[in-house]
Amino acid sequence: MSLNLVADFDLSVLVEEVTEAIFAGRIFNRQRRSERVKSTGIRKVFSPQKLSEPPPPQHEISNSDTEVVPNNVAVVLNINKEENWNVRAQPGALRRIIMNLLGNALKYTTQGFVEVSLRSKKEAKHYSRLSVELRFTDSGKGMSEEYQRDRLYRPFSQEDPFTEGTGLGLSIVRQIVESLKGKIRIKSQQGIGTDVTASFTLPRAKADLDDTTQIPQQVLDATQSMKVALIDPGNTERTSEAARRIQSTLRESCEEWFNAKVVTPPRFEDGQAAVAIFLEPPSIEYILHHLYGGDLSQDLTSVIILCANAYDSVALRKQLNLIVKTPRRIQVIAQP
């Protein structure tokens, strides 16, 4: 698609879609690579003695100890609430920025997290414009000071010439950001991680768009002051920094977008909240013991289980479907 095509679109939807597509592509490639070499590790989390017939496992779920492909980079997407995110700009150019910067963050991070954040800056005087900060933070390998000082945006330069790629991504991103009269800033520390921020101002869309990001009033009425418990089973190799970012992003989204009341109890207890969100899947044993069954007459807490990616969520959903149905609502969804 042409980089120059101008259109009215919702920037938050674009950021979300591109992030999901790139993330899904990585997971898919990794999964395909790994399927050739590994035998499934699912039986480690699955407890056959509890079920007469364990399902034929196809993919391990994320809290299993996978040997071949560690699943330990959490991708977090953080978008603040805006009246509307509709802008008039070149969607191709913005996609290109996200593809390159998120691509870099994922490429150079093998442990921890990658966070994509889209923030609007309040500028009361310009109703016709939207100032945004698009930021990519990772806990990857980082870059040396020397590389940053001397060669960072230079076309065809790579700190390690043996890595995949051509070394053009950053120079292209800088050109695009400059064409938007914006700024790009990179802070990086070797062995710690990298933080890339592109800030620019875009004209707001002229036409009224279908408001895809508006949350329907009925939903807002229902979630207003609803108590939501965030529960961290703390059972993976995920770093504490990754866990902290997932938790704070979820807290912000629940509070900002849904006006919910967020609590973070140490463990799940029925009735403690209307909805409980598990930040990662607890073990199948745990789910069987604590989330299934229960007293049907009382109000059961609805449960949402967040998985690291779409593969994990499909695998877990399959397993749960094979287990006896209960009246509790359990939703298994994928990050980001």
Ligand SMILES: Nc1ncnc2c1ncn2[C@@H]1O[C@H](COP(=O)(O)OP(=O)(O)OP(=O)(O)O)[C@@H](O)[C@H]1O
């Ligand atoms: N998030 C990051 N973490 C660590 N190093 C990075 C990061 N982003 C960029 N770099 C360094 O900057 C170099 C240039 O990045 P750039 O995106 O221009 O090229 P590339 O990713 O190597 O290749 P291409 O983007 O053309 O596929 C990289 O090779 C890498 O050394």
Ligand SMILES: [Mg+2]
């Ligand atoms: Mg790149």
